[in-house]
Amino acid sequence: MYGLIGKMTAKPGQRDALAEVLLDGVSGMPGCLSYVVALDPTNADALWITEVWDTKESHEASLLLPAVKDAIARGMPLIAGMDTSTITEPVGGHGLTSAAEREERRAEQTIIG
C-alpha cells in the first residue's frame, strides 16, 4: 500500500471552504482505500490530509481524474502553503475500503433494504 500524510495551510478564513473542496473530490477514486480530511485544533488555518492507496500508481492516476483535476483547480486559490508531506507504507489496520467494495456494500444494502 501507499500512504500520504500531509499538512497544509489555507489562506486566512478559507479552511472550511478548502476542506469542502477536498472532500468533494474523494468519492469513487479507484484504488483509494482511505482519505480523511481533518482540521488542526491548534491552528485555525491548518488542515491534515491522510491517504491510503493500493499503489502509488493509483494515487498518481487519481490526479488525472476530471473530478480531482476540478477539485485541485478550485482548491489551489484557497491554499497558502504545504507544510509537510510524508510518504508512508501502510501495512494494515481498520477502515481500509476500496470504492468498489463500498459500491458493492451499497448495492447489497439496497437489495436487503
Next chain:
Amino acid sequence: MYGLIGKMTAKPGQRDALAEVLLDGVSGMPGCLSYVVALDPTNADALWITEVWDTKESHEASLLLPAVKDAIARGMPLIAGMDTSTITEPVGGHGLTSAAEREERRAEQTIIG
C-alpha cells in the same frame, strides 16, 4: 470526530514485531472509525499510526479494553520513543467505518453468500 497522527520509533529491528502488536489490538474497538499502521520508508525503525474515533471519550475508553491493554503491554518493550503525536478534528472522507458497521456488513455478506 477525534483524530490522532503519531510517529514512533521501534527499538532496532523490532518495527515489524511492533506493527504486528499494534494491528492485533485494533479489531472491534467501539467508536474506532479508522486505524492505520504504516511504515516510514525513510527510517527502518519508524512507524506512523493514524486514527479516527467518533469521540475523544471512545479513544480513551479503548485504552482500557483488555485486548488493547494487552497490546500496550506487549508493545511497550519494543518502543524506543514517541516522535510526534498530533490531535486532529477529522471532518469527513472515505474509509471511516465503525466496528459495528463492519460487523453488520459481514453479517449481510454471510446472508447473501
